[in-house]
Amino acid sequence: MxxxxxxxxxxxxxxxxxxxxxxxxxxxxxxxxxxxxxxxxxxxxxxxxxxxxxxxxxxxxxxxxxxxxxxxxxxxxxxxxxxxxxxxxxxxxxxxxxxxxxxxxxxxxxxxxxxxxxxxxxxxxxxxxRHAEWGIKVYAPATRSAADDAPEELTAAAADGAGPAPGAGRAYLERKRNLRSRREQRQTDSLRLADAVDADISRLATESRRLRPHGNGAVDERRVQILNATYLVAADRAAELDLLVDGLRQRTGAHIEVSGPWVPYSFVGGV
CATH class of the missing domain: 3.30.70 (Alpha-Beta Plaits)
Incomplete structure (x- = not known):
């Protein structure tokens, strides 16, 4: 313009x-x-x-x-x-x-x-x-156990006319609390995993920028993106980055995507 x-x-x-x-x-x-x-x-x-x-x-x-x-x-x-x-x-x-x-x-x-x-x-x-930009995206599996569906199954049984068993109400509330607790724990674990990966790569990088993770895509809804970041890495440390990411994959079990090297658009400031 x-x-x-x-x-x-x-x-x-x-x-x-x-x-x-x-x-x-x-x-x-x-x-x-x-x-x-x-x-x-x-x-x-x-x-x-x-x-x-x-x-x-x-x-x-x-x-x-x-x-x-x-x-x-x-x-x-x-x-x-x-x-x-x-x-x-x-x-x-x-x-x-x-x-x-x-x-x-x-x-x-x-x-x-x-x-x-x-x-x-x-x-x-x-x-x-003598630097390049690298993109790192980390995904955690969006696990869903059979127990997650227990409250819905109870509701469906009631809709079919089957009367609730004695104590079913208390059991239903307990399952709801457990479900919420499991979801909160998964979210906490995901945040810790993202922070750990970001911290390890940031120690190798000269600079880093953490971006907003993307929502689930239609391609693979079993994965949840928990880290979307970009790193400014010295050209002579690119091999170290590969080794570090491989080690993080093995240690955490997370799916980690690497893109680059790119022209460092994200690190030139407001020019």
Whole structure:
């Protein structure tokens, strides 16, 4: 989208994918970007380099972009194009990715605005240099025993006209209390497991971010996600991460999913 406070140009704008730290040319040749008819190129901003592309500003007005947000396929196409450029540059240099659809009214405006943020870029680049982002998701089995259904079975028997046995009411309430207690204990155990896994991986990682776990999906409702986190891990410790996760799987019995390595989008701060 057009930079805040700028009047839309009737011609072109400068789309910025990322800022990287390199003294040479990042060699962006061959990348398609979001405008296939224009080359992806570099723009010097002091000691740093921005990866940019000339685009038609009319294609990125607020109105056009709002319509694009409702078209899942079109939005995915732009997101993939943006990510491909960022990933290609980040594979060679420390790189701070910028948000999708970061636009300025020309190279001069882009260079000035980015130069004003150069201190924040340098801080982020120092933090993520020779690091990658890894996603960790932990699932605990959503166990359900036959005893969990006992109160419902009692209710069904009553509905069929069978009279309750002596003391059935007290037994029903006791089963209800036991069921609630078991559920609370499972929740407590799951929270402890999530905290333990997060603590172990955080000790290996340089930084970490804990996200809200996703709800149960239709693919496998037997699993409950109890940890959804992302970690900034030094490149030379990736093998240690694999060994650590394998050990956690064996020790806890939990299903642990690992994704990555990714460009460290989650650890570049508010740039």
């Amino acid at each position: 057009t930079e805040c406070g700028a009047r839309p140009s009737e011609t072109n704008a400068t789309y910025v994918f990322a800022v990287c730290q390199t003294e040479g040319n990042p060699h962006a040749d061959g990348l398609t970007g979001v405008a296939p008819d224009e080359p992806v190129r570099s723009l010097r901003i002091g000691p740093l380099t921005a990866i940019v592309q000339t685009v038609r500003e009319a294609d990125f007005t607020d109105e056009v972009w709002q319509r694009r947000l409702t078209d899942e396929a079109e939005l995915e196409r732009y997101a993939r194009a943006h990510h491909e450029v960022v990933s290609a540059v980040a594979a060679r240099f420390p790189t701070v990715p910028l948000p999708l659809a970061t636009l300025y009214n020309g190279d001069e405006r882009a260079a000035l605005a980015l130069a004003n943020e150069s201190a924040r870029f340098r801080t982020a680049l120092t933090r993520i240099a």
